[in-house]
Amino acid sequence: MKKFFPIVAFIAVALISLTMAGFAYFATQEAARIKFAATADDALSRIESRIDLHLSLLRSTQALFDARNGDISRGEFKAFFSALDVDNNFAGLRGIGFLRLAKTGDEAAVERDILRDQGVAHAVYPATTQPWRTPVVLFEPMDPSNQASIGFDMFTEPVRRAAIEKAMADDQQHASGLIQLGQGTGAAQTFTGFLVFVRLNVETAPDVINATRASTAGFLYAAFRARDLFQVALSRAPLLPVNTEIYDGEVDAGNLLFQSETPPVSIFGDRLLVTRRLVVAGRQWTVLFRPTSAFSQPSSRAIPVMLGLFGLLLAGAIALVARFQERAYDAVSLLHETTEKSLLEKDLMLQEMKHRIKNSITRVLAIARQTASHATDVKEFSSSFSARLQAMAASQDMLTRSRWQKADLGDLLRIELGQVFGKELPEGILSGPEVLLDETTTQALGLTFHELATNALKYGEAGNSVGALKVDWSVEGRGHDRTLALNWRETGGKTLAAPAKTGFGTKLIDLNVTRELRGTIKRDFHADGLKVKIRIPLV
Template structure:
């Protein structure tokens, strides 16, 4: 698992770092373009603000002129004054400069007479009806082109939008701009949204009454603007700006739109390349919506960031692959070292086992000699019996060796091992259990176990006594093979569990617990030893439950 975990971690971390670095490179280029765009936006708003200041100064100068000359109904003098300003070249975007006089609603005869004698306008003050106590007809408006002629005599106070700005200007004695309106000068098809800016002629004090405040102002110097012409003139005061622009009054809504540089075209933009700026003047709050235009060229390229990301991911994959190969190599080295260590351990175990078996064989031969001599009347009988038992040991060894290669049943293994240990016929031994065949691994493990148990029984156990018996019972239940080894003889109090474990005991535990994954239980009773072995059925290559077979051998 670790060989996958470390390379995966390297891949994730290095890819994240590479992508973050690529994003930083891309972001740095984008930030540069963003700064350029913000610079263009600031320039555009600054140009509009400068144009507003220029026109406000013009209105202020015109009011001062009218106050000084007091020629409020002198068309020629006013025309000469405006002509000297050169509006079309120096003040682009303005429709003209005018003066609207404040008169009571019932006192418009003089104004109508002035319009008739000066401009040949017989309609007088219009519209004819009004619900206001005061009227403000346009008496002066220059230059007198076709558009401005259409506005002469118009009572601007009769319109609610214009009236709000005029009353505010009269009360505050300052510039007051209207919201979006359609100028009365719009007499052809090329119409634009417009606005007006008013400046009261006199400042004799504000009044809570709107009509009285307008009368106290005596009149208004004003300027009508077509919003499109005004913004175009403002932006054209320098080099062309690669921007799209929309101008709203007070809030972003279709009815509040003053100007759209795209006409009815799309205004979509992506990312951070869009900004909103505000311009406050004349009591109005303009909202300028700015976005990059078609001719806004990005100086930053996505290619370096993309190449960096691809290269970083490729290097990350390479590093991860190298880490994986290194982990595989380390794992192979570790496995080789473990195999070598295991091989050495097995060789050591085999040498110790060989030594142990040789010593046990000699001990068994001596024990069989003593046991045989105990039951022989003369040397000939001893030699005959002893030779038979040595032959049985050889035969059992041959069976055991052959079983180790191909597997064997529990009964065959017991008979071979007990025959090898006890020699000849099995005296006082009973073997009982079904025919259960086990594989080579189990044969080796159980063969060593039976060998050790039989050797210990012959050397120290009850079977070494004349009246001692050995019973071995095995069964197959619940996926587990159980073997009961029971030695029984005369009760002797000195039979007890050894103080320390010898090599044989440790060998038995290693075979049952480690090799077969089982468990072992010992019970040292006064009448003899009982050993219970349990290990999983997986150690058995075949298990055929047949009627129990027993082998009982009496005294020879």
């Protein structure tokens, strides 16, 4: 578990930091959404205020007509309209007019009234199959571009007719759908806009139309240029960082009343899109608000990023500290373990040294006793005993160089034969694969090779030429069943016979191979020399 603690600590702190960064990010986004929603509501309030101001003008005009029972001349209507100072106070208002309500077929009476009020003859147009006529008889401002609107029957156009029919039913104001102002009247220029109608009742009228105490003489209406109206509403200081789209009814390109010139910021997409519903004179509009480049978020978007990066750095630092602590703990544990192991190894080495020294002394004493029992004088004893101690020392030296692990069989043979014959061994005397020997086998074979070489020097042809000696070996079997097969050959024409008496050297060889190494040895004396076959198990 300690091994994975730095990783677990890093993941835990990183997850906490990223979670906090995520909360900060969503809080930033929510704050931006709330701020922009408030800005959009401010923009909507400006639009509503401007529209209410314009509709109040229509109500004032209705009050004027009601006060005079609908009997308003063109001059009085013009004076009233001029006093309003529409250009400075009611931007976006194209004008106010009056529609005379008449049945189809009574156009001549309406045309006579128009001639009397306008001083110019205007025919009611266009032709219609509808049961009612609502031609324009009064309109202000009456500039040359609006002259063609006098006599235009709005009941013939479907969008206007739908609003007029609603105005027939009650005394409320009713807005039309999106229309092109001036269209159908022959005007040189048209504007996207809408109309608002309200019926005008009089005490007496030739034709009674669904009224309780009064008759509907016609309809007052106000015409609005959408772009001018909304631009004035939204241009009031301070300027709001919103892109506004206003649709008549549902959002559709064919229903677009107004769109701001300042484009929205694309980086926000529709994430900050605010949709509002607005009811104007009984008709519902859809208003969309999007932020522009002037919109500033209440908090920087870099804060969540910096918080996340700081959290990752903190997680990395904690993981590194935990890793260093883990390594320090491991180092202390390893040092403690190494110290205990070193002390244990020291004790084992001391015990092994005592055992090795004891065994070596025992072997030296045994060699000394056996050498002395077969020696004829002190000189012979000294020579034989010294040679055998050197063989033991050579084996010990090999084991010391290999740190008491393993000694190579070929190197052992070269050292022992070199000591006996006192010269460099020629090529081809020794042949065989690499075989590593343990301590016991190394010491036993070292003495065995020394005795065999000594006998070859004394009695065989090898005393005259080292080339008469051949030693080869191989390993038989695999794994724990391996056996070392070594062949010692002395050749050269000198006839050798089995000795009549077994000397100490022969006994030493047999003891080393059969008892020490649990192997077998076979000697073959023949006319051409001596063959010795040694087989010992390898551990």
